[in-house]
Amino acid sequence: MKLNDHPTGRHYLQIPGPSPVPDRILRAISLPTIDHRGPEFGALGLKLLAGLQRIFQTRHPVVVYPASGTGAWEAALVNTMSPGDAVLMYETGHFATLWQKMALRLGLQPEFLSLAGTDAAGLPVSWRRGVQADLIEQRLRADTARRIRAVCVVHNETSTGVTSDIAAVRRAIDAARHPALLMVDSISGLASADYRHDEWGVDVTVSGSQKGLMLPPGISFNALSPKALEASKSAQLPRAFWAWDEIVEANRGGYWPYTPSTNLLYGLSESLDMLLEQGLPEVFARHLRWAEGVRAAVRSWGLEIQCTDPAVYSPVLTGVVMPQGVDADRVRRTIHERFDLSLGTGLGKVKGRMFRIGHLGDCNDLTLMAALAGCEMGLKLSGVALAGSGVQAALDFFASRPQGTVLKAAA
Ligand SMILES: Cc1ncc(COP(=O)(O)O)c(C=O)c1O
Numbered sequence: 001m002k003l004n005d006h007p008t009g010r011h012y013l014q015i016p017g018p019s020p021v022p023d024r025i026l027r028a029i030s031l032p033t034i035d036h037r038g039p040e041f042g043a044l045g046l047k048l049l050a051g052l053q054r055i056f057q058t059r060h061p062v063v064v065y066p067a068s069g070t071g072a073w074e075a076a077l078v079n080t081m082s083p084g085d086a087v088l089m090y091e092t093g094h095f096a097t098l099w100q101k102m103a104l105r106l107g108l109q110p111e112f113l114s115l116a117g118t119d120a121a122g123l124p125v126s127w128r129r130g131v132q133a134d135l136i137e138q139r140l141r142a143d144t145a146r147r148i149r150a151v152c153v154v155h156n157e158t159s160t161g162v163t164s165d166i167a168a169v170r171r172a173i174d175a176a177r178h179p180a181l182l183m184v185d186s187i188s189g190l191a192s193a194d195y196r197h198d199e200w201g202v203d204v205t206v207s208g209s210q211k212g213l214m215l216p217p218g219i220s221f222n223a224l225s226p227k228a229l230e231a232s233k234s235a236q237l238p239r240a241f242w243a244w245d246e247i248v249e250a251n252r253g254g255y256w257p258y259t260p261s262t263n264l265l266y267g268l269s270e271s272l273d274m275l276l277e278q279g280l281p282e283v284f285a286r287h288l289r290w291a292e293g294v295r296a297a298v299r300s301w302g303l304e305i306q307c308t309d310p311a312v313y314s315p316v317l318t319g320v321v322m323p324q325g326v327d328a329d330r331v332r333r334t335i336h337e338r339f340d341l342s343l344g345t346g347l348g349k350v351k352g353r354m355f356r357i358g359h360l361g362d363c364n365d366l367t368l369m370a371a372l373a374g375c376e377m378g379l380k381l382s383g384v385a386l387a388g389s390g391v392q393a394a395l396d397f398f399a400s401r402p403q404g405t406v407l408k409a410a411a
Contacts, residue, residue, distance in 0.1 A: 012341040014371040016158050016317035017188055017211035019361020021267075025214060028270035029263045036262055037255065045254030048265060051272035055190065055213075055280070056205055056223040058197040061248050063222040064268075066261040069187040069208035072220035073099050074106070075242035076152075076183050076204040080228055082236035083107045085149040088139060088180065090114070090131045094159035094348035099152060099185060106237060111148075113139060121304060121321060124349050127157075130164035130312040133172040140176035150181040150203075156189030158211075159347040161319040161356060162307040163193060170201040181228060187211060187220075191275055192287045192316045192360045203228040211316070212283075214274070214361045215267045224248075282404070287315035289401060290359040290368055294318045297372045297394040301379065302387025306354050317344065320375075321354045326384055328355045335378030341371060365398040 013020045034040055052062040065071050081087065084107065089100045091114035103110040113135050115126040131153045140148065151173060156163050166184055173182055181203040186195050190205070191212030197205045205223040209215035224244065232244055246257045275283055291313060298305055298320050306319025322328045332343050332355050344356030357375065359368055369391065376391050 007340040009340075012339070012367065012371055012374065013361075014358050014367075015342050015344040016161075016356050016358035016360065017208075018217050019211055019214055019358060020363065020367075021216060022214055022274065022362040024274065025267045025270045029216070029267040031263070031266055033262050036259055041262070042254035044265065044269060045251065045256070045260075048268055048272065049251055049254070051269075051276065052221065052223075054276060055272065056197040056207075056221075057195065057199065058205075058223050060198070060226065061224050061229075061244075061251065063224065063244055063247050063251075064256075064260070064265075065220050065222075065242070066218065066259075066264075067220050068210075068217055069185075069206065069220045070098075070102070071242070072187075072206045072208065072222055073102055073185065075222050075239075075244075076206050077103060077106055077108065078235075078237040078239040078242050079222070079232045079244050080181055080183075080204065080235050081106070081108055081149060082234075084109060086111060086147045087150045087152055088113065088136065088148050089152045090136065090154075090164075091126045092129075092131060092154050092160065092162060092164060093127045093157040094350075095157060095185065095187070096154045097348060099154070103152070110152075111139070119308075121353075122324060123306070123321065123353060127160050127350060128162065128306060128308040130162050130309060131169055133165065133168035136169055137172035137176050140173060140178040140180065143178065146179060148178070148180045150183050152183045153185070155184050155186040155195065156193055156314055156316050158188040158317065158344075159350065159356075160306050161314040161317045162309070163189065163312045163314050165312065166195075166200045166202065174201075181231060188316055188360075191283065193314070194280075194284045197223045197225075201225075203231075209264065209268065212360055213268065213271045215264060215271055219261055219264050219268065284315065286403070287360060289403070290363065290365075291315045291318060293365070293368060293394045293397040293401075294357055294359055294372065296397045297375075297390030299390075300388045300393035301376070301390040302385075306350070316360045317356050317358045319350075319354045319356050323384065326382065327352050331355065331378055331382045331384065334382050335374050338378065338381065339374040341374035341378075343371075343375070365403075369394060369398070
């Protein structure tokens with residue numbers, strides 16, 4: 001018999017996506033499905049597409065796919081690239097690595113920039129810091145033949161809890177006077193961390209439903225720029241389902257060329273209302289505050305945060321590094337079995353070395369306190385020596401910094 005065979009109360013889904021879905025959104029999704037070619041749907045479609053532009057902070061089209069984020073990654077590449085094109089990608093973690101592998105599978109030639117080596121904790125340095133824009137600039141300057149067609153980076157690396165300065169990447173491309181497109185994965189950043197598609201000069205932003213938008217998995221996005229749309233006219237990679245042109249055309253009336261995920265779109269409508277009612281600055285401040293509270297706990301435990309550069313701490317999740325010799329997945333398992341709390345596993349090169357606490361979606365101070373209490377009990381049960389009580393540190397933080405306290409990104 002497992003220790004907790006009949007859990008009561010709600011499961012604590014504290015992974016960095018899929019995030020807990022608010023009841024208001026679950027109720028919207030449960031409404032009867034309507035005709036996706038009827039007038040009622042067209043009005044919904046137009047509302048959604050306009051709302052999404054506000055969330056991506058763009059005046060240009062946002063394409064919605066009935067697919068997980070991986071589909072939208074593929075869409076970004078196949079709509080803009082031709083076989084054999086060189087793309088410059090940057091290793092920030094597991095998701096940057098998966099996108100690079102996809103580029104290879106599609107017949108592109110990805111070059112993967114990375115910071116070399118491991119640090120004293122035995123962890124890859126490149127997985128603990130954000131994109132170094134100067135390395136991108138150097139590489140683009142050296143590309144005198146202008147072979148590189150795109151720079152692809154991850155805004156919020158969900159495997160590590162590290163963000164990257166996208167405006168700095170844009171400046172690097174401009175400083176090198178390089179024509180490459182800038183493509184950004186903000187699958188887990190959008191609607192939690194500040195993100196500005198137009199202002200930062202991004203050509204394609206890839207995102208998904210199951211993180212900051214607080215929806216179940218199943219829909220994903222490409223936000224476009226006029227330059228990306230232009231590139232799609234001459235790009236030669238084969239595409240049909242992912243092709244932007246037919247979707248953008250059908251979207252003018254609020255429709256899709258195929259059957260969209262009607263009920264998830266009801267949920268999206270509710271999500272957009274919730275986010276825009278609160279206002280994006282408040283949404284971003286809320287996540288920064290939660291993140292700082294969680295980091296206060298990790299510091300009091302005397303454990304390392306996966307991100308070593310405070311300027312790019314993720315507002316969405318925190319990676320907690322285990323002392324060498326402690327299996328992070330065993331700790332997670334104990335916490336799950338004893339307290340019905342799910343934490344994110346370490347992925348790829350940091351498997352077994354760290355776990356991830358998500359602070360996004362339908363959360364509040366008390367759900368986070370419960371998650372931290374589960375972590376603290378589980379760490380103790382697993383024999384991890386703690387320097388102090390993280391729970392107490394987080395209680396003090398949340399009690400002394402009321403909701404609405406605006407924190408700077410590098411707090
Ligand atoms: C940053 C990032 N990119 C890409 C993906 C892949 O998206 P999906 O699993 O929805 O296909 C994820 C999923 O967690 C992610 O966090």
